[in-house]
Amino acid sequence: MATGLHPSSGDSSTIAIGSGDAIGDINKYDFRTDSPAVFKARRGIDAGIVAQISEMKREPAWMRDFRLKSLEIFNSKPMPHWGGDIAVNFQDIFYYLKPAEQQGKTWEEVPDAIKKTFDRLGIPEAERKFLSGVKAQFESEVVYGSLQEDLAKQGVIFTDTDTAVREHPDLLREYFGRIIPPTDNKFAALNSAVWSGGSFIYVPKGVKIEFPLQAYFRINAESMGQFERTLIIVDEGAQVHYVEGCTAPMYSTESLHSAVVEIVVKKHGRCRYTTIQNWANNIYNLVTKRAMAYEGAMMEWIDGNLGSHLTMKYPAVYMMEPGARGEILSIAFASAGQHQDAGAKLVHAAPNTSGRIVSKSISKNGGRASYRGLVRVEPGARKSRSSVVCDALILDDKSRSDTYPYIEIEEQDVSIGHEASVSKIGEEQLFYLTSRGLTEAEASTMIVSGFIEPLVKELPMEYAVEMNRLIELQMEGSVG
Amino acid sequence: MTAAGQEKLVISGLHAAVDGQEILKGVDLEIGRGEIHALMGPNGSGKSTLGYCIMGHPSYEVTAGSIELVEADGTRHDLLAMEPDQRARAGVFLAFQRPMSIPGVRLADFLRHAVTNVRNPDRKEGQELMPMRDFRSELKAKMADLSIDTEFARRYVNDGFSGGEMKRAEILQLAMLRPKFAILDETDSGLDADAVRLASQSIARIGGAEMGILIITHHEQLLEHNIPLRTHVMLGGRIVESGGPELAAELHKRGYERIRAAYPEAAAAERSLQDAATSNAPHPVTA
Secondary structure (H helix, E strand, C coil): CCECCCCCCCCCCEEEECCCCCCCCHHHCCCCCCCCCEEECCECCCHHHHHHHHHHCCCCHHHHHHHHHHHHHHHHCCCCCCCCCCCCCHHHCECCCCHHHHCCCCHHHCCHHHHHHHHHHCCCHHHHHHHCCCCCECCCHHHHHHHHHHHHHCCCEEEEHHHHHHHCHHHHHHHCCCCCCCCCCHHHHHHHHHCCCCEEEEECCCCECCCCEEHHHHCECCCCCCCCEEEEEECCCCEEEEEECCCCCECCCCCEECCEEEEEECCCCEEEEEEEEEECCCCEEEEEEEEEECCCCEEEEEEEEEECCEEEECCEEEECCCCCEEEEEEEEEECCCCEEEEEEEEEECCCCCEEEEEEEEEECCCCEEEEEEEEEECCCCCCCEEEEEEEEEECCCCCEEEEEEEEEECCCCCEEEEEEEEEECCHHHHHHHHCCCCCHHHHHHHHHHHHHHHHHCCCCHHHHHHHHHHHHHHHCCCCC | CCCCCCCEEEEEEEEEEECCEEEEEEEEEEEECCCEEEEECCCCCCHHHHHHHHHCCCCEEEEEEEEEEECCCCCEEEHHHCCHHHHHHHCEEEECCCCCCEEEEEHHHHHHHHHHHHHCCCCCCCCCCCCHHHHHHHHHHHHHHCCCCHHHHHCEECCCCCHHHHHHHHHHHHHHHCCCEEEEECCCCCCCHHHHHHHHHHHHHHCCCCCEEEEECCCCHHHCCCCCCEEEEEECCEEEEEECHHHHHHHHHHCCHHHHHHCHHHHHHHHHHHHHHHHCCCCCCCC
16 A cells, blocks of 8 residues: 655644555555544544545455445444453444554664564564554565566465455455355454555466465565465465564554454365464554365365464365365463463365364463364264364463364264373473473473474474474573 | 593592482492493492483482593583483483384484584574484484384384383484483393394494493393493492492392492382382383
8 A cells, every 4th residue: 555654743643544555556655655544543433434545545345335334343343252251341442554654663662572572583684664554655666676577477376365355456356355245253244354564475276386376475564463364275276375574573553353264265276375474562463364175175274373472363264065174283381460261163065075283382480371173063064073182281370271172063974083281391291301301481381382393394384494493482491 | 440531531530319208318429431331230229310310301400529531732611510411412322211202203304403402512493403404314324333223213202112212212313313422221121032142132233432331221131342441230229249240140139138238328228219109100101
């Protein structure tokens, strides 16, 4: 989104915005272009704000109506009765901010803990400023430009969702809000009303994208917003691996992040969606993620959750046709003041479908990690198989781990397994490692890294390396 | 007695307890670098406890006595004041009778970390590890030397290892860490005759003039290639008799009846220790 505000402007409440033509095209960013329209940012949510967001994005009527309808649903829905305590004042939040407004602060204002993490992760200077919100855009076109050309030749669409609404209305109208309707839950409704940014991917029939697509390639403030909306369509026989987020801490002065991710995997398609997120400790991270997998299709969610005040996230796979497969691997790390209520959902809606959930959680320094999962077998989904394994590692007596497995089976001829284990780092393991010269902190970190290794090895190499460094950081000061 | 000017591990008047139960009741032992000592004795006499005390197991409380490293020039280092990792960096190694499994951690990764720390005693957490290339080539050479398949290094530490594999992994670590003093706690237990012979040969190859070794064993086979300078017999938490290699052969052949008869007080202590050991075993048996 082009912006008309010079970054040094002192007035943050009245913003001149650009023509909108440049949305998603970061090459056209120009901070100095003045333009006539005026958007008054204010806190709170009502029909006026929602209409204004839609108008500002120059959206078609159907999307504006969708937003307004979603707002009504949001207002009528109760808060979730499970998970953690959501102490969010909905009228005290900015639901849409121009990138220029988001970049209001200076490097000096970024908390030391965040800067230290950047150092330890070896994040380049330019990215640090973006990630900490000091800089609103990240110059990534050098990396991404040639990739995008290759993809375009194969008919792949990879853009931000705002752009997709304008440029690919047919695909959007067919799928947007169909996998996760606004009626699904209060936060899906909220996102539907005020969403901004996120990724849109369409992979045509038979096209297999060999390298992981990363949101990082086209990172900008819009795509990394509070209410991003992602839609991925994998056509028949096609294949994609999408990697969302990055392991650097996401720092924001706003406290609510509520994304929606919708995925359709058609006949014999494959999709893997990898998320590693490390939120600042003030964030409520309430995300709805769901995929529909059709005949013989495979959907995998790999979900790593660190940081935040409260995360509630249960990636789901609905296996709609025979032979569909769903796999969800999740890691949650809860430290002081953090509650990770994470899990997974598998719905067997057709015969011969198979699913697997592997969940690993670590809690330390009074952190709380919960696994909450559902396996549902619909009537007629014969010969379906599912297995659930959840392992929790608790690092001290102050910390907590809970398991809430829900199983609903409405068919006889199925095979469903559930295993759960809770363990503590054993004194004997620590002694063994320290007797070989590792300090107690190094030994604990090694045990924790080993615990999540089965999932980390599924990550692309650079993410696996960063994940291990993050664990080291999280473990610092946890011993002695 | 060890020669003057030799580096020594010196244990004097050591008393130690677990959960308030005294297990060691005054142990004196001196091992010089380059020497091999055998420690024998019936189950529950305190042999493993001595190994744990030397390495600093947190469940074992030393109530009296000392364990020191004495340098060639006479400088003394109090091991009891050190954490287990500091003892390892000071050059002490314990081969576990039942090593712990660490799922998800590859033997090579763990070992690279351990080797880096032990060879750079002043290394701070987070500093560079030994270069991967150097480590790999050294590990490969050591594994070839000990007839261990290189695939082994990629497996998770002791996870799903057979008894024999665990013991070989311990010997591999001994070879890589090259301690000044090694305590081998029943490195032969659970092995068949061929495996014991292989272990015995491996230890002989690793040892030598640079390493003092205390071999805790019930059998003399492990000593076949590692002729002890001294053989010590432990009973009821004390070393009651010491001798040459012929003592090991005698105990292996005839058992401990002569010893028990000769030291009735220690034999009485042994009986009470065994009762305690069966009622509160501090070490869970791993699968």
